[in-house]
Structure formats: structure tokens, C-alpha cells
Amino acid sequence: MLVLLLGALFGWLALGRPLTRGVRVAAFALLVAAAVAYPNFGVFHPGRGHIHYWDVYHYFMGGKYLPELGYTHLYEATYVAGREMGALADATAIRDLTTYDFRDPRTLDAAAVRARFTPERWQAFKRDLAFIGNHIREWPGPLLDRGYNDPPPRAQLLHLLVGPVRATLTSLTLLTAIDYALVVIALIVVWRTFGAVPAALAFAFFWLSFFARFDFIGGALLRWDWIVALLLAVAALARGRPVLAGLGFAYAALARIFPAVFLLPLAIKWAQARWRGERAHDLGRCLATAAASVVVVAVVLLAAGESRTFAMDYVTKIQRHSREAATNSVGLPVLLVFQRAPWRINAEGGVFVTEGDALAAQPSPTLMRIVAGVALLLAVPLILAASPVVGLMYAVPLVFWGVAATGYYYSFLVLLVLLPWHDGSPDRVRWLEMTLLTAMMAVNYAREAISPDLVPLYHGASLGLAVFFVVWLAFEYARLLSPTAARE
Template sequence: MSRQGLDVVQILVSLAAVGLVVVGWRWRRNAGRDRKLTGAWLVLAVIAALAHYRFSLDAIVRSYDSYDLVHYYLNAKYFRELGYTRLYQACVVADMEGRNRFGSFVSIRDLYDQKVRGPSALEEIREHPERVKRRFSAGRWREFVRDFRVLDSRLRKRTWRRILVDRGYNATPTWHLVGRSLASLVPASHLKWLCHLDTLLVALMFLAVARVYGLRAMAIGVTWLGISFSTHWPGVGWALLRYDWLAASIAAACLVRKERWATAGALLGYATLVRVFPGVLLLGMFVKGAHTLLAERKLDRGAVRMAAGFLAVVLLGGALTWRVLGREHFDAFRHDLEVQLAPENLSVNRMGVAIALAYRGETSAQELGSGGRPARYAAAGRMGPARTAIGLVALALLAVSFFPRRSPLPARRDDDLTQLGFLGFGLLLTASFYYWTLRVAMVVLHARHAALSRWDAIGLAVLFGLEAYSAVFELAFEFRYGLTASLSLLVSLYCLGVCVIRFRAARRCAD
């Protein structure tokens, strides 16, 4: 199915989901209709899952995202020779020895400083292929070329033009250690099965949601993830370990509900090692632990055990990674991260409050003016302090809401606090749009409480409504910057709304 057709399906499924949320609120006191409502959600979940795989058996059993795998399979497998900065030069040389499709290309990104170079840089690579090949043994170079050709056979020439100016491979050292190990075990000819590790992990994540919160919460989560704009690229089962962190994060909240705090902390520790930012999900439990210590002069057992599990995995995993990869790898990652996070290196795929603050409602490239996107990204960089101030104030209001004596909003359980940690991510960080799949934590939280709290029902409807909006925008304008920037604005308003509503509810309880 075409992208436009899938956008239409996304709109219809999102609107149907909003309708089911409304029906669920109206039927909340009618236990006899509960099974019918759950059945309707399960049907919608199946449709969303099929849409995610484009209603195509080929997408399930054969297709994968070669664009992403050039970076996260090829670079991971041959990192010893390529590092974070030499992937594109090696691809140019490998192409010279095969189909020679890159001869007309005029630009390539220097991944060391993220600057795009002109024809002279490509010409220099072609004139001195030995500078690339001398880093490989003869056998390793043959293996690299073989794997390159498998991926090359699935990529169009115009896609390679985009790849060679992409931001490159930026995996954390621990993800690299895991990804390299898996990539070294599986030849490129069997990549689809390696990609389905993500499918397995996400399936286990939703199994955990079903066991802890019930089938309806699982179905609602599957529906949202299946049609979310944030899963358009890369999809679940289309790339190598792109969703391991998400599965670990959501499973951690489920384990907290079962009071298996140490294991939950360990999962969040793994997620943090491979993606850094999932550590924000500890914010709620940190606030609870600090409140218990200061107000009651005692330790919160759950918070302490969760912190212990988290720190054990982070420290041991970090030490193991350091021992295997060495300090040089960490230094290279630090440099790569600093360059990637610079405002001038923002891209149309990034979302966050800073992006939202710099957005001026543009729906086409012409509306950006002479400065274009770089001017907007420079403005987003200047918005960093304002973003941080807004986020910290909102999170402070949220923290106050955790501890009223009586609250109409069910948000005092430890798993609630873990899932609400998403708001720290949403208000303080700028990240690629696919990382915003972490919104599924809020989807599950709202789904659990939608029959008890009007505001949770509204929150769930809003999250599905945003997916309908993103598909409508994509169909109407086909302008990626406008989509990610406007969606950043709407998601930021949602996050602020959750914080303010919970704060006001807590104040009413105190009064």
C-alpha cells in the first residue's frame, strides 16, 4: 500500500480510537458492555498492526529498511575499521569495485564535523581508495564488500544520494557492543530475521502489558504504536534493535506494578545504556524517594531497590563495555554526540519543545524565507534555556501533584510515577521523531485509568487525535519540517496540560 493510502488508514484508525474512548467513558458504569468494548479495541489493534506492515506479507517476511541498516548493521559490524566517521568513504570505494553508481554524486558528509563536502571530497576518495582499504585486512574487506552489495541491491541510486549526506552512525558504546555482536553472527543475506528481534521484544512488551493491565490496555497500546507517525521509520521489524530500549522501558513499568523494583530498575539501566535518555523514567520514583526521606525520615523500599537495580546494570554494563571497547570508543562517541547535538546539526526528524518554540506555522519551504531551515534550527538552539525553564517549572508542578491526601487522578502508584517520567523526556529533550514512541507509556497509563478519570480519557483521545493530525498534515502539505515542528508544539502542549491538570487537582484536594 502507498504511503498516502497508509496515511488515510492512520486517520481512520485514529478517529475510530477516539470514538472508542468516548464510548468507553459513556459505558464506564455498564459492566455488561465491557467485553464488547475490549473486543472492539482488539479488532482495531489487529487493523493497526496490519497497517504497520502495509497489509503486505512481503513486509513481514522479507522487506527491511536498507537505509537504516547501512548505518546500524554495516557500521556496527565493521566499526573496528570504520569508527564513527569513515562509513561513507568505505561505501564509495566498495561501489567503485562493483556497480559504480556513485560516479555522478557531488556531495558527501564528513561525519567527523558533520559538514557536507563537495565533488572534490568524493574525487579524493576515488583517487586514493587505499586510504580506506588499508584499515581492513584482505578478508575483512571482501566481507564488507559482500555485505555492502546485499544492501546496495535493495537501494535506489537516489536513496544513496540521501544516505551519503545523512548524519551517520551514532550508537552508544553499549548498543554498539550488542549490535556488533549480533551483526557479526548473522550474514547480510539473513537480515530480516535479525530485524525481527525488535518484533519479538515489542511483542513481549505488550504481553507484559496484557498480563499486568489487561487485554484492553494492550490493545490500545498496539493500536497507537501501529499507526503512530513515530513508527513510520524505522518500523518494528525493519531495522536492527531500534526498539529494545522501548520494550525495556515499558516492561519496567509493568514490573514496578508487580513490585519487582530491582528488575525494573535493571531494565531501565539497560535502556539507558543503549539510548541514554530512558533514565528520565526514574524521575517520578526519585521524587517519591526524596519525599519519603525528607517528609517521613525513612527510606522508600521500592525507590531504593529500583535505584539499586538501575545502578548495578549501568555500572557493570558500562564497565564491561569500557573493558571490551576501550576508552577510545567512549571518546569517539562523546565527540560524535557533541557534534550531533549542536543546533546547526538539527534535522527535520528532530522533535522537542525547543523546536516548537522556534516554529512559526510554516507549511511549505517557501514560507521559511531566505534563512530556510538552518535559521529555524539556530533559533531552536537559542531556545534551549527557555525550554529548560518551562520544563523544570512544569515538572515541579507535576511533582507536587504526586502527594495529595486524596486525588481524583489515579497517579500515585509507583508504576504511574514511572510512566509519567515520559513528561521529563517530552519537556526537556530534543530527539529524533522515532524516539517519541515513548509516548506509548502515556497511552498505557491513560488506558488504565480512562474509565475512572475524565482527564485520562481526554488524554488518551488527544494522543490518538495527534496521530490523525500528523497524517492529515502529511497528506495536505508533504513538508516534513512543518510536520515535526507543529507536532512538537502539540505534544509540548499536551505535556504541559498533563502537568497543570494534575497540579490543579492536587490543589483542590489540599483545599
């Protein structure tokens, strides 16, 4: 209902209605309602509480015990520790994180697994696992997941954060609350930078997101730091703080890699200014700061022997990981996979695609590079015509066309609601774009209410985004070719 109300408000403004006091009140009311609705109106995870223990298992255990586990031994250690504690007797398969194939855990060398730990650390591992594991109902399901996949800089940061912490209800509550504090900080900064109404509408959209809602990512461990860094970078750039902006973009890229694409519009704008003989001082400082930050972090990690090993392990693992088409991923590559792969019905009537079929249906890397290149070429004229801040939003569809990303990453769709405000109140075309985006979100919720099967749900979500981005691009070119008509 709230999604429909937000879409109706966007639609009202798309009709050319002014931002009256009533509209402002409605925007703020939707912000408050969305904030209350985000944690499922205080229900959190029904029957499970406020902590997403499946996710916390991967991020807390993977981060705290990074020196012993690296990127490939979490499930092995979990199985061995679980059997020592009398659990996981029904686990007949675990995912081998070096190959992503399933293996019989009974073939593990338990002594070799324990040898990766000191006796004290092994006891601590079992103690933390016992607390977290007792809150997960789906065992041995987590052992079939895809492991802990933070990039090395982010993994080292998380290790420093959780390394000295024992897993308890209090400690995990405080750790998972960091995300909420970060989002509130982002809201305040965006409010002060773009204004009250833009912040209210953007964060109402953010908290009502189909892709990034509490069910999927709420109560997890430090999952929002990258989007907060991205929003703070945008705000800093809008306020003429290029160094802070560069640091924000660098953090987002180091934390999740794909946000590096948001530097492309800035690089294009910088090149445009230099071509014209302009200095583009702020853009240059922003890009230089971002590049220098990434290089410094990379050098520091590579200079440390253990960190260098983690980095190489990560590269190997993520190459394998990127070939997997997870059912909760969004993007053109995964859309093509689930369009081509045969859908099957399990004994319970649920729809699924086997990993073998999904792997066989992977699109050609050459094709995906061509599509990404065409998408970038189509974005260039729009970027050149926009201000640097507004031009950032043309990086949003580039992620969709080039990458299969986990659904919650599409929280960055909030930029399509926020960035048009930088040059003043959005025109009717932009309001219409926001209306369509929100309508697509409402359709996804409706489809989920009919059937929660992830394969058709996320396939439909990717298909909807593909259609939206094509229409959105057409509207943006219409604005470019007829800017006066867009405001009438």
C-alpha cells in the same frame, strides 16, 4: 480511520460510559486491526518490501564493522568501496561525520580508508555493501545522513549480534524480525500485568502511532529494544519485581540515553518515602540496580582500550549531532529552531530549511535548561501525589521540553495510555486526555495527507505536542486539586 475509531472509543469512555462487554470487544478488535494495519496491511514499504534498507545500511554496516569504522568513517568506507565496485560515480558530496560538514569524496585517501580493514574484512564489507546497497534507490542520499549513532553499550551489543552474519535476504529478515518478537513479548507481559483491556488499548495506540509507524521504522534493525525494555521495566515494577525493573530501566538508558529521565520520578518517590521515615525498599532496589548496571557497563567499556576510544568518539560525535536540528525530530528545542529559521522552497516546490539556517536558529542552552527545570518543578507535586508506577508518566513531557529526539522515540507516548490503569480504571479526565492525544495523532495524519513535506509536518507535530502537554498538565493538576470531580 482506525485512529479516529480509537479516539472515539476514548471519547465514549470520557463521557462516563462503563467498560461494558461491547467496549471490551471494541478494544480487542482495535488491537487486532492496529496490528494488521501497522505493516501497511501487508504492503510493508510499497515497492521495496519488508526491510528498511536505508536504516539497515546504517545499523548493520555500522554495527558489524564498528572496529574498523568507529562512529565517523562509515560514509568514507562506503564511497571508496562503492567506487571500487563501479558505483557512486554521481556522489559529489558526503557528510564528514567528524564535523557534520559536507566534503568532496574525491579528496578521500582511498588507501588510508582501506588500511583500516584487513583484506578479508574489506572484501566482506564490499560484499555486504553490495547486497544492501542494491536495495537502496536513493544513492547517494544515505551518504548525506548523520551516520550510525548507537551509544557504545548498544553498539557493542549490536556488533556481537551481527558481527558473524553475512548480509542476505534471509539473515536480514531474521534480524529485523527480532523487533516484532520483542514487541509481542512486551504485549504478553503488559497483558498479564495490567490486564487485557489496558494492554489492548495501549498496543492499539502503539501500532497506530503517527511518530513510530512502519513507514519510518518498520523493517529496521533492533530499533524497538529500548521501548520494550521500558515497558518490561514498568511491568516489573508494577508486579513488585524491583531488580528486574532496574535492569529494564538501565537497558533502556544504555541503549538510548534519554530514557534515563524515567528514573527521576522513582528517585523523587524514594526521597519522599525516606523523608517520611519509610523504607521504600522496592524503589531503593530498583534505583540501585539501575545505577549499578549503568556503572558496571561503563567501567567495562572504559577498561577496554578499544571500547574506551569508541566511547570518547561517541561523546564528541553526539555533541555535534545534538546541535543538528533534523527535520524528523520532535521536541521544544527543534520546534523553536523551525519556528525561527526561514523556510525555503526548492525547485520541486518542497519546503526545506538549510542546515546553516537551522544551526543559527538554535535556542540558547541556558534557556532550554531553564525550561527543563521549570517542567520538572511542575511535575514534582504530581509525582509526589501519585503511586510510583503512575508517577512514571510525568517523565513523558520532560523529554519533550528538554530534548530534540527523533520522532520514532515518541513511541513512549504509549505510557500515557497504559500507566493510568495501574490504580484501577482511568477516570473521566484521564480518558479525555487519551482522547486529545489520539485526536492530535489523527490531525498529524491528516496534515501529512495534505502535504508530505517534513519541515511543516514535524513542526506542526511538535507544536501540537506542546499544546497537548500544556493542556495535559492542566488536567492533571485539576485532578490533583479535585480528585472527586474527576470521577464524576
